[in-house]
Amino acid sequence: MEKLVEMKRITKQFPGVVALKDINLDVYPGEVHVLMGENGAGKSTLMKILSGIYSPTEGEIYIEDRQYKHLTPEISQEHGISIIYQELSVIDELSIMENLFVGRLPEKRVMGIPVINKKYMMEKAREIMRLVGLNRSPMTMVEGLPISEKQLVEIAKALVWNTKVLIMDEPTSSLTLDETQNLFEIIRNLKKQKVGIVYISHKLDEIKQIGDRITVLKDGAHVATKMLCDVSGKEEIITMMVGRELKDKYHSTCCENTDHEEVLFKVENVSRADGKVKNVSFELRKNEVLGFAGLVGSGRTELMNVIFGAEKMNCGKVYLEGRELKIKNTYDAVKKGLAYLTESRRETGFFDNFEIWKNIAMEESLRTSKWSGAYGLIDENAEKLEAQKHKDQLNIKATSIHQNITELSGGNQQKVIVGKWLAADAKIMIFDEPTRGIDVGAKSEIYKIMRELVEQGKGVMMVSSELPELLAVCDRIVVFNEGEIRAILEGKDATEELIMHAAT
Amino acid sequence: MSNTKQTELIGQKKNFNYWWERIGTLLIFFLLFIVIAIISPAESNFLSLNNIINILYQSADKIVIGLGVFFAILIGGIDLSIGSVMALTGIWMGMMMNAGVPVFAAILAGSLLGGALLGAINGALVNLTRVHAFIITLGTQWIFRGVVMIISNARSISGFPQEFKQVVNFRIGNLLPTAVVIALALAAILWFVTTKMKVGRNIYAFGGNPEAAWFSGININLHRLIVFVISGICSGIGGLIITAKTGAAEPLAGSSYETFAIAAAVIGGTSFFGGKGKVWSVVVGGLIIGLINNGLNMMRVDTFYQQVVMGILIIAAVTMDTLFLRKKKS
Numbered sequence: 040m041e042k043l044v045e046m047k048r049i050t051k052q053f054p055g056v057v058a059l060k061d062i063n064l065d066v067y068p069g070e071v072h073v074l075m076g077e078n079g080a081g082k083s084t085l086m087k088i089l090s091g092i093y094s095p096t097e098g099e100i101y102i103e104d105r106q107y108k109h110l111t112p113e114i115s116q117e118h119g120i121s122i123i124y125q126e127l128s129v130i131d132e133l134s135i136m137e138n139l140f141v142g143r144l145p146e147k148r149v150m151g152i153p154v155i156n157k158k159y160m161m162e163k164a165r166e167i168m169r170l171v172g173l174n175r176s177p178m179t180m181v182e183g184l185p186i187s188e189k190q191l192v193e194i195a196k197a198l199v200w201n202t203k204v205l206i207m208d209e210p211t212s213s214l215t216l217d218e219t220q221n222l223f224e225i226i227r228n229l230k231k232q233k234v235g236i237v238y239i240s241h242k243l244d245e246i247k248q249i250g251d252r253i254t255v256l257k258d259g260a261h262v263a264t265k266m267l268c269d270v271s272g273k274e275e276i277i278t279m280m281v282g283r284e285l286k287d288k289y290h291s292t293c294c295e296n297t298d299h300e301e302v303l304f305k306v307e308n309v310s311r312a313d314g315k316v317k318n319v320s321f322e323l324r325k326n327e328v329l330g331f332a333g334l335v336g337s338g339r340t341e342l343m344n345v346i347f348g349a350e351k352m353n354c355g356k357v358y359l360e361g362r363e364l365k366i367k368n369t370y371d372a373v374k375k376g377l378a379y380l381t382e383s384r385r386e387t388g389f390f391d392n393f394e395i396w397k398n399i400a401m402e403e404s405l406r407t408s409k410w411s412g413a414y415g416l417i418d419e420n421a422e423k424l425e426a427q428k429h430k431d432q433l434n435i436k437a438t439s440i441h442q443n444i445t446e447l448s449g450g451n452q453q454k455v456i457v458g459k460w461l462a463a464d465a466k467i468m469i470f471d472e473p474t475r476g477i478d479v480g481a482k483s484e485i486y487k488i489m490r491e492l493v494e495q496g497k498g499v500m501m502v503s504s505e506l507p508e509l510l511a512v513c514d515r516i517v518v519f520n521e522g523e524i525r526a527i528l529e530g531k532d533a534t535e536e537l538i539m540h541a542a543t
Numbered sequence: 544m545s546n547t548k549q550t551e552l553i554g555q556k557k558n559f560n561y562w563w564e565r566i567g568t569l570l571i572f573f574l575l576f577i578v579i580a581i582i583s584p585a586e587s588n589f590l591s592l593n594n595i596i597n598i599l600y601q602s603a604d605k606i607v608i609g610l611g612v613f614f615a616i617l618i619g620g621i622d623l624s625i626g627s628v629m630a631l632t633g634i635w636m637g638m639m640m641n642a643g644v645p646v647f648a649a650i651l652a653g654s655l656l657g658g659a660l661l662g663a664i665n666g667a668l669v670n671l672t673r674v675h676a677f678i679i680t681l682g683t684q685w686i687f688r689g690v691v692m693i694i695s696n697a698r699s700i701s702g703f704p705q706e707f708k709q710v711v712n713f714r715i716g717n718l719l720p721t722a723v724v725i726a727l728a729l730a731a732i733l734w735f736v737t738t739k740m741k742v743g744r745n746i747y748a749f750g751g752n753p754e755a756a757w758f759s760g761i762n763i764n765l766h767r768l769i770v771f772v773i774s775g776i777c778s779g780i781g782g783l784i785i786t787a788k789t790g791a792a793e794p795l796a797g798s799s800y801e802t803f804a805i806a807a808a809v810i811g812g813t814s815f816f817g818g819k820g821k822v823w824s825v826v827v828g829g830l831i832i833g834l835i836n837n838g839l840n841m842m843r844v845d846t847f848y849q850q851v852v853m854g855i856l857i858i859a860a861v862t863m864d865t866l867f868l869r870k871k872k873s
Binding site for chain 2 (some may be wrong): 459
């Protein structure tokens, strides 16, 4: 049988990072080719190359006997390659029908003037909607649909244009079991019509159900491509995916004998009204870095947001050193000695209109303020000296503390944010994806800082989607799945396999 | 650490941008001043002390309300209700004085507290509805003006005690009108608030990145409320100045004054993207408006042409801000 698409020896370099090296991937008509790998393994990058968003640094792509050095979104579309992203891209304000044709509305001419061909749209939309099992009028607004049906609209959208290769990025992450079975039925239908499907998923159980072949990526490298019937079971896939280790370990060495039992911070039965966090309890002990593992969207960030008072806690209690904390908003959290390094530096981490020193001074200024932050005088010289101290200690590379923070590299921006919480002498520090998008050197510096903090008696929690990092730094690891704690593992016993088992 | 070492660490490289941000508006003011001085006819006495004092006097209300809207723009908002607040606080003061309330009590209750109350209404509405301040203050602009018409029967109020006019018209040393002193004193207080007080720093942070401000522990709603209260008080003081200048509280007073206020703020370099701007630059922005009005009058330029000049100036000011920002981002 002839291949629909073949990607050969694809390498993609970003400044400072090799995202993909020497990857081969092909798709036959009527097969489901499963693509697996941890967060950051390179799956999305590979798919973005296939859909023409990125150009590969090296390698070729063959589609229907034509050879390409790189694709563009237009070429990719012309060849019938469609992608369904994990985050839905349907437009709420439009009807189902309009969503299906958005950007490429069919035309007809009335007295020479081009107008939208509604009749054709209706007919075509009905046909496609029947195919994916969406029993609605094509005129229904997307806004009111449940997530699962929005997902169907998304799939229908991909099918309007004579799709030959359909890429699905974690299509079941927001579907119930029934809806998942329904989706599989659609996929089987598509297979009969000789559509080739690239199926990205973390859910090992469903892969066995629906997949024909599997390709596993790890750290941007190709691990294996196998027929799924030749794969013995879950264990074999997990073993292929994991097994990467950070060379350096950052576990405490000096604290082996110290008392690990003293509880610094405790969270009891915390839930959110939206169900993204369900009945979560854990303890953070003295002298430990507590890790939080889980897939993207498993509820870890959502938990940290409610602990810090940034979003509403439905029920639950939080204790610091045995005393219950009443945190109504983020100001209370800062006052009580909590610190939160959010996962997106640029959006929620720093102030791009401030110099380094003002960014560092922010938290101490708030902590020592009165009237919810409104009252208090600024001592600029003291703030500058404090900022200078942290710039030196954290080895922040900048010309001076007067440099605007936007001029720094990602790693140094992250260190400025660490600095602002250190300046406020926070007792409990939450690091959410602290090493995302920063270079290797800065990463290991951040790990060392976390280690030093716990040795000074502070409590450190780290949310991370990089397993090797969690294993290298954390004393214990809390594993999240769908808003609940599935396991709490001792760092020295934990392995990537154990974590992945609990997280999927 | 020795003192020299400290200053070395704290010292800052002073490049073009550094100076431009600080004195750029002042430079424009002096350039305009020189240009007008050169091209204005000699008999107009543009450069006479009297006329220069007059420019200050005419600019006082623009400076005051410009400072108010400056705060609203700083947090990425706007206050369009300024003109209506000026009229309503003016009417309140007038009614109180005519009811026998002492002048200073009427100013305190009508202008300052009244302005604060109206500002608090704006702030609370934005907080409660989450609708952009543009829409909320557009609405309250109509509401407040309507209330003015209702309580005044659309008639102006006058016949105030003589000392009321003196509040802004008294000339210190037979020279400097108190209106100018009020405007500069307010600017000094607000300069202190923005640079020396934590609330000021928080407002800049809020304007620079509201999300990050929230995740850093800044109480967003409280600070938004404070900003609109400040804007309301400034409008109240603006109302005091225009009412006391003429000695009558007019129901249509302050109509479209919000455009003067916004013009003063943006000519003073306040960024519509939020988080950037300086109190003293807004003061100079207000002076530039007064200068242009005065100078063009001196040159006997038709008021209609003056409006054209003002419009061009506003567009030029914001364009420069946008261009600078674009350059920085890229």
